[in-house]
Every structure is written in C-alpha cells, then in structure tokens.
Amino acid sequence: MSTIKDVSKFSGLSLATISKYLNGGNVRDENRQRIDEAVEALGYRVNRNARSLKTNRTMTVGVVMPTLSVPFFGSVLSSLDETLREAGYTSFVCSYDFDRDLELEKLRVLCNNNVDGIVLAAQHVSAKELNEIRNSRGSEMPMVLVDRTISGFVCDSIVIDNLNATYGAVEQLINAGHRHIGIIVGPLDISTANERMVGYRRALEDYGIDIETGPRRSDGQHEDLIQIGRYDFESGYRQFNNFMDMENPPTALCVTNYDMTMGAVTAAHERNIILGKDIGFVGFDAVDLCRIVSPPLSIVEQPTQLMGQKAGEILLKRMAGEDLPHPQVIRLKSYLHNRIYKE
Amino acid sequence: MSTIKDVSKFSGLSLATISKYLNGGNVRDENRQRIDEAVEALGYRVNRNARSLKTNRTMTVGVVMPTLSVPFFGSVLSSLDETLREAGYTSFVCSYDFDRDLELEKLRVLCNNNVDGIVLAAQHVSAKELNEIRNSRGSEMPMVLVDRTISGFVCDSIVIDNLNATYGAVEQLINAGHRHIGIIVGPLDISTANERMVGYRRALEDYGIDIETGPRRSDGQHEDLIQIGRYDFESGYRQFNNFMDMENPPTALCVTNYDMTMGAVTAAHERNIILGKDIGFVGFDAVDLCRIVSPPLSIVEQPTQLMGQKAGEILLKRMAGEDLPHPQVIRLKSYLHNRIYKE
DNA sequence: ACGCGCAAACGAAACGATTCGTGAAATCCA
DNA sequence: TGGATTTCACGAATCGTTTCGTTTGCGCGT
Numbered sequence: 001m002s003t004i005k006d007v008s009k010f011s012g013l014s015l016a017t018i019s020k021y022l023n024g025g026n027v028r029d030e031n032r033q034r035i036d037e038a039v040e041a042l043g044y045r046v047n048r049n050a051r052s053l054k055t056n057r058t059m060t061v062g063v064v065m066p067t068l069s070v071p072f073f074g075s076v077l078s079s080l081d082e083t084l085r086e087a088g089y090t091s092f093v094c095s096y097d098f099d100r101d102l103e104l105e106k107l108r109v110l111c112n113n114n115v116d117g118i119v120l121a122a123q124h125v126s127a128k129e130l131n132e133i134r135n136s137r138g139s140e141m142p143m144v145l146v147d148r149t150i151s152g153f154v155c156d157s158i159v160i161d162n163l164n165a166t167y168g169a170v171e172q173l174i175n176a177g178h179r180h181i182g183i184i185v186g187p188l189d190i191s192t193a194n195e196r197m198v199g200y201r202r203a204l205e206d207y208g209i210d211i212e213t214g215p216r217r218s219d220g221q222h223e224d225l226i227q228i229g230r231y232d233f234e235s236g237y238r239q240f241n242n243f244m245d246m247e248n249p250p251t252a253l254c255v256t257n258y259d260m261t262m263g264a265v266t267a268a269h270e271r272n273i274i275l276g277k278d279i280g281f282v283g284f285d286a287v288d289l290c291r292i293v294s295p296p297l298s299i300v301e302q303p304t305q306l307m308g309q310k311a312g313e314i315l316l317k318r319m320a321g322e323d324l325p326h327p328q329v330i331r332l333k334s335y336l337h338n339r340i341y342k343e
Numbered sequence: 344m345s346t347i348k349d350v351s352k353f354s355g356l357s358l359a360t361i362s363k364y365l366n367g368g369n370v371r372d373e374n375r376q377r378i379d380e381a382v383e384a385l386g387y388r389v390n391r392n393a394r395s396l397k398t399n400r401t402m403t404v405g406v407v408m409p410t411l412s413v414p415f416f417g418s419v420l421s422s423l424d425e426t427l428r429e430a431g432y433t434s435f436v437c438s439y440d441f442d443r444d445l446e447l448e449k450l451r452v453l454c455n456n457n458v459d460g461i462v463l464a465a466q467h468v469s470a471k472e473l474n475e476i477r478n479s480r481g482s483e484m485p486m487v488l489v490d491r492t493i494s495g496f497v498c499d500s501i502v503i504d505n506l507n508a509t510y511g512a513v514e515q516l517i518n519a520g521h522r523h524i525g526i527i528v529g530p531l532d533i534s535t536a537n538e539r540m541v542g543y544r545r546a547l548e549d550y551g552i553d554i555e556t557g558p559r560r561s562d563g564q565h566e567d568l569i570q571i572g573r574y575d576f577e578s579g580y581r582q583f584n585n586f587m588d589m590e591n592p593p594t595a596l597c598v599t600n601y602d603m604t605m606g607a608v609t610a611a612h613e614r615n616i617i618l619g620k621d622i623g624f625v626g627f628d629a630v631d632l633c634r635i636v637s638p639p640l641s642i643v644e645q646p647t648q649l650m651g652q653k654a655g656e657i658l659l660k661r662m663a664g665e666d667l668p669h670p671q672v673i674r675l676k677s678y679l680h681n682r683i684y685k686e
Numbered sequence: 687a688c689g690c691g692c693a694a695a696c697g698a699a700a701c702g703a704t705t706c707g708t709g710a711a712a713t714c715c716a
Numbered sequence: 717t718g719g720a721t722t723t724c725a726c727g728a729a730t731c732g733t734t735t736c737g738t739t740t741g742c743g744c745g746t
Contacts, residue, residue, distance in 0.1 A: 004702065020705090026724075027725085028712095049392045049401070051704075054731050056731085058392070074438075093411070093435070109433045359695065360695050362735080371694070
C-alpha cells in the first residue's frame, strides 16, 4: 500500500503540500495536476487510522439497536444513515439482540473505536452506565437516544409521543361507542411500552371509564384488560386469543407494535373475527396491512423516517460543536389512520 | 484522555513493558499490579487508531446488506455477529437500501476504514468492481459472500441451495396431484431469485410437465405461470391476485420469500381462499406463520442462523491467514416444512 | 562467590497522516 | 522596477501505539 510519502516522492512535492491539497486546500494548478497523477499512478488512498490519530475524528457514527430483525428499526436506520452520509459521516450499526450485557458491550466497543457520536435505542442500560460512557473520553461524546429513553439520563432524544398515540387510538374506540377496551402492550421496562400503557389508562380515565369497568367473570373477578406481550408476533397472537377466550371479551382492542399487530391480525383471521367490524381495533405500524386488509384497519403510524432524520440532524450539530440548549427532546407525533367501519 | 505514556510515568515502567502486558505478555507480579493500578487511576484505554496504525489490523469486520428491514437478514446478522464476536472481532453493519451506487460506496468506505474483512450480500456490484475492492490494499481483503452471489466473481460464499429448495417445493405440489403450478419469484438480477426459478422449471421438466401445460385462455394464449415480483409484501399480494384473476388460475402456488409470502397469505385470506385446501401452496421463510395459520402452511425454511455462523467461520479463517483451497462455496440445504392438507 | 542463562524491562524507531511556523516565490501597485 | 503583500511550498514535530534488538537483573548451580 502506498502512503502519502510515496505520493510526495513521486510528485516531487512535500508531504505538507500533498496533505493540504487532499484536505481541500489550495495549491498551484501545476501541482494539483502532479498530485492527481501521482495518486492515480500509485493507487494512493489515505489511511484513516493515521488521519484519525492526528485529528481525533473518525467521521463515523455508532448506532446501537435492540435488533435488526424488525422493520421499524430498519426504516429509522435508513433515513438516519442518509442524513449522516450527506454530511460525510458513515454509520456503523450494531444490534444487541435485546441482550443486557451486549448492549453495554457494543457501546463500549464503539467508544473504543473512536466513533464521533452515538445513536442509541436503549433498553437495559442504566443512566449511570450511560453517563460513564458519555464521559469516557476527553470531551463529552455526542449522543442521541431514539425511540426509547432511559429515565434519569439527560440526553438529546427523538421519541414518539407514545402517550398521545394510544390516547388517540383509545379515544377513537371510545367515540365509536366502546366501553370495554383491551390493550396489548410490550415489556414495561421499555419506555415506549410504558408510555403507551399510560396513554391508554389516561384516555379511559378522562372519559370516566373505570379500567375495571365492564362485565365481571362468573367468579366475580374482573379480567385484565391490559395484557403484556413481548413485542413479537407470538405475543400478539397469543394475547389476542387470551382476550377472545375471556368470559366477557373486550369489544375493542389496541395493539401497540408491528409484530404484535401482525400476530393479532393473524389470530383474528383464524377465528373468523373481522377486525373493525366484529370488534373495534387499532394496530400499530403495520401501514402496509392497513391498505391491504379489508375492511381497512385503523393503524397508528410512527414517523420512522423523520425520526432517523431528526436524530441525524441533532447528532450532526452536536458533533459540529454547536451548543444547543441542553437536553433537546423531540417528541414526534404519530399519525392515526382512522378507518371507521361502515356497512 | 490519558495515554500509555501517562501509564508509564505513573507506574514508573517503560512504554514497552506496559504495551507488552496490555497485549497479554508476561510481566513480574509486582509490575502487573502497578500497571493495573495506573490504568485504573488514570482511566486509561488503548487508542485503537494508534494501535491499528502500527498493527495494520482493526479487529473489525464490515457487513454489507441490501436492507435492514427484512427479518431474514437480521437473523443472518445476529449469528454472524455472535461468531465474530467470540473471536474478538466487532462487526459493523451497513445497508445499501437496494441501491446500486450505495452498494459500491459502502464497500469502499469500509475498506477505507481498514476493516479486516468483509461479508457481503451482493446485488448490483460487478465482478470487476468486487475484484478491485478486494485488491485495493496490500494483501487481498478477506471476503465472504452470503445469500447472493455475483457471477464471475470467485469468492468464498455461503448460499442456500435455492435450486433444490424450489425443486423440492414444486415436486411436493406435483406429488399432491397438481399440474398447473404458478410461482412468484423475485427480481431476476438477484441470484437467489434466478436459481429459485430454475428449480421450478427443472422440477416441471423432470416430471414431464410443460411449463405451458394447462388450460389456455379463451384467446388461445397460455397465461404466465412465472410472475416476477420485487421480494416485497406488495408484490406477493398483487401477484397472488393476478394469478387468481386469471381465466384458469393455477391450482397450486409457490412463493419464494418472506415478504411476498406474507402478501400472498393476506390476499388469500381476503379472497377467502384457504391455502393448502383450496389451492396447493408453498411459501418461504415465514416459519412463524406456518405454525400459526390453520391449516398450517407448507414453508421452505432457510437456515439463516447457520448461514451467518458459517460465513463468520470462514471469514475468521481467512483473516487468520489460513489458506483453504480457494473458493470455498458452501451450499446450505433449506428445509421444507411439508404439511399435507387432510380433511 | 562467581558466572550463566533466562526472563523481563527498556529505548528508540517506526506506522501514516496533519499542522504550525517560516521562508520563498509570485503578484500587485505605484 | 522595487518594495509590499499575498500565495503557496516546506521541514519538522506530533498523534498514541507496537516492536525490535538490546540491556538489566534475578536465581541457581557448583
């Protein structure tokens, strides 16, 4: 592999001149040509390691996600990457596969590789650990949380207004006359799941509906209208069936992510339950489905693209050293595709 | 940020000794302690850039995928990452979002960042370009193709035996008595799609069934039993409907990836067609579905985990400098979950 | 007590870039 | 044409490691 020295020898110019030109500086036209020639002839390419050693910048961003098997994150990543790329940064993506230890390890590895910034959809990691990571180098590591936040950790974040997302969904079901409404949420240690549950609770509260409202089981107990899943297909499928197997099933259902929505829809099909007609239904994320299933489903759509873009923009600013008023928290609105069933 | 020099000063030992110890060398017990103390006290962490500059190794692997929004790749990535991680490597994932230019760019960027090896699910890039990339540094860059290959590019690859996958699927349909069988394949510039189509053709051929066999349209023309989709939900949905809208629809269908299978299943539900009963059906990848839908679907399952693992193993060997007999091509068998419909 | 051998510590030279201060050349204007 | 001013090239130091060849020092046997 040829180095800048070789280029220097080949062209008869000094190291400094070559370097300057390569970084966008001005050189005499004649020299520009000689350098170009030399670079071409030698197949020279800068050694990023050497450069980074001097400049303390790698022009890379580390991205850490819970998984890469869920389209939601794929979509966020895609626009995030685009935003960063336009500014000359490359994003390196890691998944921690929902694993606690791996989540921390990936963050550490990225830091050790001197990324210039980090985008993180956090789950298990604690505020203390995150602070440690953020301060694990000279200057504070630029960092943006997406989708999920960690309580107690003050940080730029781009999240969905999850509370109002489910609030709106449930509100719509209430307005359609439902009073006995179930919800399938995700693991409560994930901030989004928790917020979505709160939105559900608050909607019922605001409309004066006791969560325990509705028929009782024959043993006098209320059946639990909040079912906790694991954000996967299986959970949606199983919890939907749980609901339907109740003595007094809810008359409407809200399902709070893509995979679980798919699971619930599948289960419904199997039981010949027409969603939107036989029972009220609002799903999450599955916008393709909502266009295709008939009758169309009501779906909460999350602005994944925007989320990735905003995250990128803020991170870029931080990396550029702009100091914004400290914790920039952007709460994006979701959009409720509202399809009222008509005969 | 403190450097190894600081550690040296703090501990009173020389640079060389510290470095040696940090890289697993032997030092006197007393010194080991002093170094540990110093490292702890100063919060020292090695600078990977400086290290890489000297060693010419970064202990990182670049992974380039067509997209991150498809569970298939997510699953491959997960086991690949695990395999590499166990050997001390970190994998950095990039997606090219099906884009030609981006595919090349990502590869280049990775090379410039001095990854020690590359795993690639290739689509648009040419053999020539790949060779250029592979030789764009002193020694040949270790490289493994997964899932998709590029004709003319000689390289270690882990792929599915796609031909026999569809062959087996179609064979099963034939054995069940079908003679008028349709297939939905992906874009033919993707090697997997092409191979799957060939498998379909060959099965029909081997069983003496003319692809043109079956009833003709009223205008005397045969209708096309090979529909080309784009490997997405939409395609599966649309092409399924295309098939069913034919004058003489096929009596059985093979759908050749996850998203298109989901699309087809959705369309079938909408038309009240029971797959496996009303028409013969074999899908791809959607193993969760096959367990859940009733009657269960016949599904071709691809060994994604194994694929990631094998890719990792071979890459590790290459990076370690082992020279295996040149192009290692591993062709993994898919598994046909065969559910015969019974009343 | 002496020297031998081995293990461990050391000094210094890289690795391949950037950058700062300086000086030479080119350009300008009167 | 000469001096002022700008432009551009250069040398040398530096970033934080690893590593090679050498020296130091410890323990042991006789």
